[in-house]
Amino acid sequence: MPPVVEVLSDKKALVQRALELVVAQIHEAIADHDYCTLALSGGSTPKPLYEALAQASLPQEKLHLFWGDERYVPWEHSDSNYRMVQEAWLNPVPFPAGNVHGVPVDAAEPAQAAEQYEQQVRSFFAQMEAEGAETGVPCFDIVLLGMGDDGHTASLFPKTEALDVSDRLITVGNKDGQPRITFTVPLINQARQVFFLVAGENKRPALAQVFAQTADASQYPSRLIQPQGKLTWLLDAAAGES
Numbered sequence: 001m002p003p004v005v006e007v008l009s010d011k012k013a014l015v016q017r018a019l020e021l022v023v024a025q026i027h028e029a030i031a032d033h034d035y036c037t038l039a040l041s042g043g044s045t046p047k048p049l050y051e052a053l054a055q056a057s058l059p060q061e062k063l064h065l066f067w068g069d070e071r072y073v074p075w076e077h078s079d080s081n082y083r084m085v086q087e088a089w090l091n092p093v094p095f096p097a098g099n100v101h102g103v104p105v106d107a108a109e110p111a112q113a114a115e116q117y118e119q120q121v122r123s124f125f126a127q128m129e130a131e132g133a134e135t136g137v138p139c140f141d142i143v144l145l146g147m148g149d150d151g152h153t154a155s156l157f158p159k160t161e162a163l164d165v166s167d168r169l170i171t172v173g174n175k176d177g178q179p180r181i182t183f184t185v186p187l188i189n190q191a192r193q194v195f196f197l198v199a200g201e202n203k204r205p206a207l208a209q210v211f212a213q214t215a216d217a218s219q220y221p222s223r224l225i226q227p228q229g230k231l232t233w234l235l236d237a238a239a240g241e242s
Helices: 011-033 048-055 081-090 109-126 185-189 201-210
Strands: 005-007 036-041 061-066 069-070 142-145 170-175 179-185 193-198 228-234
Touching: 011 036, 011 048, 011 142, 011 193, 011 228, 048 081, 048 228, 061 081, 081 185, 109 170, 185 193
Parallel strands: 005 228, 036 061, 036 142, 142 193, 193 228
Antiparallel strands: 069 179, 170 179
């Protein structure tokens, strides 16, 4: 189905709309199969969303949180996506420890961390007897994504090897020589619902290429995200004005 694109008046309105849609999708997933899998994004745009979700009335025992990408740093590091989510959402809310599935960044090397996280993801979905067995790719209920001004999403950066990985769920991304652990394109595209949250005038040039009829997806990786479920772009006016 074609993507849904909503342009909100400002970042605050974007976050409020994201909150409404994510909460609705959480309840829809729980009504359907009694739990919800949510893959989280790093970056500054989703942080206020996580803070708002911490204030929402949600059945934490039925929510399972994963990370769509993570820097290869300890969780307590200031650059850690886990730490950002922890401060915004996990500290204020009593999540069951078994429902929070962070990337194992204490592995000996990034490739090993990617393998371990893939095994965690596969084991979780196998235990839940979830959809995806026929394709070998688990189906997340919600994947939250941002987009950089270079068109990257998760840790899928332009012209990097991670873009072409099709036989793994998790791989190693690369940002200026710094390793990242990231969902692969096939894993993201198996999701029931993908939300892009994009704010800022600096995103306009990349968005023009992402939405262009033809463009180089290896240069603008967000073009590769075409889920089998729903795709919703939430833009603030600064990003969405043409």
